[in-house]
Amino acid sequence: DAMVIQNPRYQVTQFGKPVTLSCSQTLNHNVMYWYQQKSSQAPKLLFHYYDKDFNNEADTPDNFQSRRPNTSFCFLDIRSPGLGDAAMYLCATSTLRETQYFGPGTRLLVL
């Protein structure tokens, strides 16, 4: 089945230690998104790629970076995680201006 896959499902890191979260998709969608979701809140868009065109949200901290080496993969890099970055990170994909399909998420814990 076509799907959005996120690895790992759970990630524990230390304060200030860089961490990378991974997203892959078999849907062949040209848009990929990264959201941050804190407990009982709505997802907050961090950035998205339309093909290789990177679009950053104005309020996304510089601590968050992203890479999309090809259509199938997208990475979220957190350069120096703080305690406030502990959250669920959701990857989603879509075709242009169509329905977004979400992955299962990666829960990040910062110690």
Add this chain to the structure above:
Amino acid sequence: AQTVTQSQPEMSVQEAETVTLSCTYDTSENNYYLFWYKQPPSRQMILVIRQEAYKQQNATENRFSVNFQKAAKSFSLKISDSQLGDTAMYFCAFNAQGGAQKLVFGQGTRLTINP
């Protein structure tokens, strides 16, 4: 800027009952999409139903249907014959057809189906 408001933070009904979740939105766009997403506890966010603004007919997916009132900017979700598996956080979301690829979410409604 577009905003989406869900005025019911929590709801609780008995199994087999019908429940309606409210959503209002604000936009100056004429062409857009509206969605209801479901996020069960510790599980994946999945699409429940989608409505294109240009369509007057309300979308329906099995036990799930919407009441889309474009002039009132209202988009409620009705769940008929509710089941225990419907227990989840429900998010209403908006996406303008033109412009940025941004999905604007409401604050969510936590729905509990009781046996």
